[in-house]
Amino acid sequence: MAERTKITLDESQIPRRWYNVIPDLPSPPPPPLHPATLQPVGPDDLAPLFPMELIRQEVATESYIDIPAEVLEVYRLWRPTPLYRAHRLEKALGTPARIYYKYEGNSPVGSHKPNTAVPQAFYNAAEGTKRLTTETGAGQWGSALAFACAQFGLGCEVWMVRASYDQKPHRRTMMEIYGAAVHASPSRATTAGAKVLADEPDSPGSLGIAISEAVEAAGSSADTRYALGSVLNHVLMHQTVIGEEALAQFAAAGEPLPDLIVGCTGGGSNFAGLFLPFLREKLAGRPNPVIRAVEPTAAPSFTRGRYEYDFGDTAGFTPLMKMHTLGHDFIPDPVHAGGLRYHGMSPLLSHAYELGLFEAVAKPQRETFAAAVTFARAEGIVPAPEPSHAIAAVIEEAKRCAESGQPKVILFNLCGHGHFDMVAYERYLSGEMTDFELSAERIDAALARLPAAG
Amino acid sequence: MAERTKITLDESQIPRRWYNVIPDLPSPPPPPLHPATLQPVGPDDLAPLFPMELIRQEVATESYIDIPAEVLEVYRLWRPTPLYRAHRLEKALGTPARIYYKYEGNSPVGSHKPNTAVPQAFYNAAEGTKRLTTETGAGQWGSALAFACAQFGLGCEVWMVRASYDQKPHRRTMMEIYGAAVHASPSRATTAGAKVLADEPDSPGSLGIAISEAVEAAGSSADTRYALGSVLNHVLMHQTVIGEEALAQFAAAGEPLPDLIVGCTGGGSNFAGLFLPFLREKLAGRPNPVIRAVEPTAAPSFTRGRYEYDFGDTAGFTPLMKMHTLGHDFIPDPVHAGGLRYHGMSPLLSHAYELGLFEAVAKPQRETFAAAVTFARAEGIVPAPEPSHAIAAVIEEAKRCAESGQPKVILFNLCGHGHFDMVAYERYLSGEMTDFELSAERIDAALARLPAAG
Numbered sequence: 056m057a058e059r060t061k062i063t064l065d066e067s068q069i070p071r072r073w074y075n076v077i078p079d080l081p082s083p084p085p086p087p088l089h090p091a092t093l094q095p096v097g098p099d100d101l102a103p104l105f106p107m108e109l110i111r112q113e114v115a116t117e118s119y120i121d122i123p124a125e126v127l128e129v130y131r132l133w134r135p136t137p138l139y140r141a142h143r144l145e146k147a148l149g150t151p152a153r154i155y156y157k158y159e160g161n162s163p164v165g166s167h168k169p170n171t172a173v174p175q176a177f178y179n180a181a182e183g184t185k186r187l188t189t190e191t192g193a194g195q196w197g198s199a200l201a202f203a204c205a206q207f208g209l210g211c212e213v214w215m216v217r218a219s220y221d222q223k224p225h226r227r228t229m230m231e232i233y234g235a236a237v238h239a240s241p242s243r244a245t246t247a248g249a250k251v252l253a254d255e256p257d258s259p260g261s262l263g264i265a266i267s268e269a270v271e272a273a274g275s276s277a278d279t280r281y282a283l284g285s286v287l288n289h290v291l292m293h294q295t296v297i298g299e300e301a302l303a304q305f306a307a308a309g310e311p312l313p314d315l316i317v318g319c320t321g322g323g324s325n326f327a328g329l330f331l332p333f334l335r336e337k338l339a340g341r342p343n344p345v346i347r348a349v350e351p352t353a354a355p356s357f358t359r360g361r362y363e364y365d366f367g368d369t370a371g372f373t374p375l376m377k378m379h380t381l382g383h384d385f386i387p388d389p390v391h392a393g394g395l396r397y398h399g400m401s402p403l404l405s406h407a408y409e410l411g412l413f414e415a416v417a418k419p420q421r422e423t424f425a426a427a428v429t430f431a432r433a434e435g436i437v438p439a440p441e442p443s444h445a446i447a448a449v450i451e452e453a454k455r456c457a458e459s460g461q462p463k464v465i466l467f468n469l470c471g472h473g474h475f476d477m478v479a480y481e482r483y484l485s486g487e488m489t490d491f492e493l494s495a496e497r498i499d500a501a502l503a504r505l506p507a508a509g
Numbered sequence: 510m511a512e513r514t515k516i517t518l519d520e521s522q523i524p525r526r527w528y529n530v531i532p533d534l535p536s537p538p539p540p541p542l543h544p545a546t547l548q549p550v551g552p553d554d555l556a557p558l559f560p561m562e563l564i565r566q567e568v569a570t571e572s573y574i575d576i577p578a579e580v581l582e583v584y585r586l587w588r589p590t591p592l593y594r595a596h597r598l599e600k601a602l603g604t605p606a607r608i609y610y611k612y613e614g615n616s617p618v619g620s621h622k623p624n625t626a627v628p629q630a631f632y633n634a635a636e637g638t639k640r641l642t643t644e645t646g647a648g649q650w651g652s653a654l655a656f657a658c659a660q661f662g663l664g665c666e667v668w669m670v671r672a673s674y675d676q677k678p679h680r681r682t683m684m685e686i687y688g689a690a691v692h693a694s695p696s697r698a699t700t701a702g703a704k705v706l707a708d709e710p711d712s713p714g715s716l717g718i719a720i721s722e723a724v725e726a727a728g729s730s731a732d733t734r735y736a737l738g739s740v741l742n743h744v745l746m747h748q749t750v751i752g753e754e755a756l757a758q759f760a761a762a763g764e765p766l767p768d769l770i771v772g773c774t775g776g777g778s779n780f781a782g783l784f785l786p787f788l789r790e791k792l793a794g795r796p797n798p799v800i801r802a803v804e805p806t807a808a809p810s811f812t813r814g815r816y817e818y819d820f821g822d823t824a825g826f827t828p829l830m831k832m833h834t835l836g837h838d839f840i841p842d843p844v845h846a847g848g849l850r851y852h853g854m855s856p857l858l859s860h861a862y863e864l865g866l867f868e869a870v871a872k873p874q875r876e877t878f879a880a881a882v883t884f885a886r887a888e889g890i891v892p893a894p895e896p897s898h899a900i901a902a903v904i905e906e907a908k909r910c911a912e913s914g915q916p917k918v919i920l921f922n923l924c925g926h927g928h929f930d931m932v933a934y935e936r937y938l939s940g941e942m943t944d945f946e947l948s949a950e951r952i953d954a955a956l957a958r959l960p961a962a963g
């Protein structure tokens with residue numbers, strides 16, 4: 056194995072089922088609550104937004120759910136994804152660590168997001184949905200859903216945060232290639248958007264406003280539903296194909312399981328997708344890796360947030376979810392890792408963090424870009440800003456191994472490439488990039504506005 | 510096989526040698542000539558620009574050349590590349606044709622160009638070169654060479670056509686991530702560039718000027734050499750890993766060899782890389798595919814050019830090469846497929862075309878983008894504008910099969926993705942894209958300025 060650069064699997068080895076970690080946890084995560092009644096949310100509350108099968112998966116109690124044949128057919132376009140041994144990075148760092156990365160950037164849209172976009176589009180099509188709505192920031196999730204909708208003949212309508220819509224037109228064009236309609240948010244197409252524009256005609260928008268618009272548009276038509284790209288249980292479960300393949304790849308290569316697993320966290324889905332199958336092994340008493348989440352210092356929900364019931368969106372339209380949060384109206388500073396700029400965290404991961412099943416660190420922006428450039432020059436792939444947070448933590452650990460002489464086996468998730476992030480790299484290379492200081496006062500002020508619940 | 514979406518190979522199945530077609534041809538291609546003496550160019554003429562091993566490969570008489578272990582090590586980062594069966598495209602077209610594509614877009618820079626950039630950097634490093642220079646238009650070749658130089662510790666200096674430097678900054682940023690220095694061409698860093706700027710301070714540059722600058726910079730320093738991304742024999746030979754893998758993939762799947770092989774042509778390297786190993790089978794009397802080059806109507810060197818000795822660059826600094834040419838000072842209209850905007854053609858392919866070993870067609874720009882959008886919605890991958898020419902010809906043939914009922918097996922080379930071409934897609938989708946009419950007068954005028962030789 057030491058000599059191999061990548062461990063590939065044949066398409067017949069794509070996992071046939073998703074792994075649901077909840078039955079294996081010592082206790083289940085607390086349920087989402089209806090904000091008016093503070094009672095657990097039921098299927099009827101969610102039916103206008105999601106198809107019944109996804110609502111069922113959200114609260115599933117079985118350990119595995121079969122992946123439909125129609126979804127596997129589309130997964131075959133890019134899965135299984137390769138597991139790389141980072142020989143060149145190890146050499147550049149002079150470390151005895153053995154570094155592996157699972158690469159999800161060869162999907163049609165360049166990230167792990169289609170792993171859940173495809174089943175979400177499939178279940179919706181199967182239950183008669185004609186059109187899906189969603190929000191997107193930098194556009195990774197929007198392009199994944201646009202691709203998935205094209206595969207199943209669904210219409211797709213995306214509300215893209217105005218600032219990104221203007222500054223990052225290339226992701227918008229990609230969505231349009233797949234046939235999606237893309238609105239700058241706030242838009243006049245919804246009451247919520249029109250209201251914002253009436254108050255502030257030049258509003259740059261926010262993810263919170265875009266969610267409100269997409270949810271409103273889904274609710275206004277019986278054959279239209281809404282799709283979310285992270286945070287929820289079923290989304291994280293769909294991503295477990297990543298970790299299941301990685302387990303099979305370690306086994307096929309006869310390599311011992313990793314000592315350390317690293318992933319970046321925004322809503323939590325790529326990190327969960329990689330580590331949950333390894334956590335299953337750990338909970339069953341087999342090897343005991345350290346598992347480490349890496350978040351941006353600009354949105355440090357694990358390391359500086361509070362574990363409380365809070366809204367998933369800025370406007371407070373969603374159910375209350377118990378999660379690590381910085382407060383639902385906390386707006387993270389504009390770091391380039393747009394996929395990590397979220398005030399909250401997956402309730403499932405938040406619960407697992409409280410159970411002590413993994414640890415978390417935060418990284419400032421410039422350290423992540425320095426790590427990304429080191430990685431690109433060694434390994435060739437130019438990483439997206441989001442997984443560059445994982446790379447920064449891996450390089451830190453590999454340097455510790457160089458000092459201690461420990462040949463640790465490290466695995467991380469390279470969840471996407473940076474082909475649409477060249478503006479950010481240009482700012483870094485030209486020395487114009489800044490880190491952001493996040494004061495305790497700013498966090499305290501946002502946390503003081505948490506809703507009373509639970 | 511009918512059910513498989515992609516045929517993958519393990520990294521142990523990367524070809525171990527490149528295929529040199531020249532000994533298998535009924536006659537060798539005419540040699541390049543020194544423009545002053547009109548005598549064949551010798552190794553000494555080329556030594557200031559290229560390492561001896563590449564000069565040797567350019568005139569090699571053996572059928573196979575072993576790929577060095579150090580090159581194979583880097584190929585492993587993305588090779589073998591997948592062979593896809595385009596089930597979804599076939600369905601969208603309602604065709605009985607079985608369509609396959611070899612996908613080269615998963616290389617670190619997103620195209621087939623590293624297949625030759627890596628060995629060129631390796632041989633230079635092995636012979637003591639410290640720095641490579643090159644020119645680039647849209648940036649595909651420049652980023653491939655920058656990546657390859659980073660792998661072997663070489664400096665890399667790229668002259669990028671000013672118009673592209675200003676309009677397509679993202680490819681420039683990618684080169685800089687790999688550590689390359691990128692000049693807008695014309696530049697003040699060379700005499701050739703400074704001379705152009707003295708006459709025309711706002712010159713948008715051209716590939717011809719950029720070649721002159723890169724060649725001058727290479728010649729001015731003993732430890733600096735020059736690298737070219739297409740046209741030459743050794744470049745085409747390095748690309749034959751594509752076709753060798755495709756042959757192995759057809760065999761592994763038990764599929765009969767293709768009835769039709771299609772590729773786009775600018776300088777000819779991706780097309781040659783795919784079809785030359787299949788041509789070897791054809792020359793040996795085995796199955797007899799139709800082989801079809803697809804060029805843009807804006808640069809139709811095969812279909813409207815003349816087979817004559819001409820310069821490879823606009824300024825006339827290169828040796829004279831016998832090739833299909835539109836005249837060395839013919840500037841193609843600004844179609845978005847920048848990689849196909851070349852006045853000439855590989856001398857080796859030009860010779861093979863004269864021998865009747867393949868045919869050629871030309872496609873206008875909007876037809877290629879229409880084909881690309883159809884492809885992306887069906888297959889997910891957003892293709893670069895260059896291979897979209899091949900896709901347009903494949904769709905045309907597949908529709909003919911739908912009418913005739915013939916279940917032809919069609920293979921084409923999807924040599925790169927379009928992640929850096931979203932501006933072009935946006936223009937197409939918004940209806941702002943135009944085709945260009947190329948008048949007979951314009952071609953005749955350029956051909957009238959061909960040098961007298963041969």
